[in-house]
Amino acid sequence: MRIPRIYHPQPLTGHAEIALSEDAANHVGRVLRMSAGQALELFDGSNQAFDAEIVRVDKKSVQVRLGAAREDDRESPLNLHLGQVISRGEKMEFTIQKSIELGVNVITPLFSERCGVKLDGERLAKKIQQWQKIAIAACEQCGRNRLPEIREAMQLEAWCAEQADGLKLNLHPRASHSINTLPLPVEHVRLLIGPEGGLSADEIAMTTGHGFTDILLGPRVLRTETTALTAITALQVRFGDLG
Numbered sequence: 001m002r003i004p005r006i007y008h009p010q011p012l013t014g015h016a017e018i019a020l021s022e023d024a025a026n027h028v029g030r031v032l033r034m035s036a037g038q039a040l041e042l043f044d045g046s047n048q049a050f051d052a053e054i055v056r057v058d059k060k061s062v063q064v065r066l067g068a069a070r071e072d073d074r075e076s077p078l079n080l081h082l083g084q085v086i087s088r089g090e091k092m093e094f095t096i097q098k099s100i101e102l103g104v105n106v107i108t109p110l111f112s113e114r115c116g117v118k119l120d121g122e123r124l125a126k127k128i129q130q131w132q133k134i135a136i137a138a139c140e141q142c143g144r145n146r147l148p149e150i151r152e153a154m155q156l157e158a159w160c161a162e163q164a165d166g167l168k169l170n171l172h173p174r175a176s177h178s179i180n181t182l183p184l185p186v187e188h189v190r191l192l193i194g195p196e197g198g199l200s201a202d203e204i205a206m207t208t209g210h211g212f213t214d215i216l217l218g219p220r221v222l223r224t225e226t227t228a229l230t231a232i233t234a235l236q237v238r239f240g241d242l243g
Contacts, residue, residue, distance in 0.1 A: 074145060
């Protein structure tokens with residue numbers, strides 16, 4: 001059986017005894033039904049990992065004893081910031097989960113002209129919290145020890161106007177560049193993925209004005225969630241640590 005990996009939201013210190021967070025304790029105690037003496041692996045987002053042993057399991061808490069800290073770097077040399085126009089239902093959750101498995105460092109949910117999702121206020125805040133939990137679970141599953149950032153949602157133009165190092169890329173079906181023609185080396189990429197209906201002509205012109213390069217993935221039209229994961233994979237093969 002694979003040893004469960006658990007994220008802890010506060011900094012960890014080797015050889016300490018701690019109580020797991022409420023969410024983690026519920027998962028370990030109620031979902032996995034683990035007991036005293038069983039092994040866990042904990043990480044706190046600092047790129048370190050800790051072997052741990054369960055000391056006590058109560059109805060609402062789990063106490064663990066940590067071993068020594070060890071560096072465990074699973075991060076890609078490519079720093080990738082995904083700007084994803086919010087998609088409907090489970091598509092956005094799927095994109096967040098899989099892009100984190102593929103090594104994305106930052107995800108910013110975006111609103112655009114053709115965005116089919118209407119969220120604001122409390123509903124939007126709850127969605128951001130939900131997406132952050134998906135990010136944690138993805139790191140627990142894939143072995144990353146540094147937690148990617150899920151930023152607050154913002155308007156597309158405001159995101160495009162932010163100052164950023166490296167390449168700024170926008171997927172476009174009539175682009176003249178492919179990822180394989182982009183010059184090496186590249187350490188930072190800001191990748192824009194539009195909505196299910198695509199960006200408007202005015203939005204495409206706006207991205208060009210902010211220094212984005214239009215790129216083409218291939219001859220077929222992909223769904224928005226497929227586009228994101230295909231582009232991230234191709235970028236990691238070209239500039240990162242896949243392949």
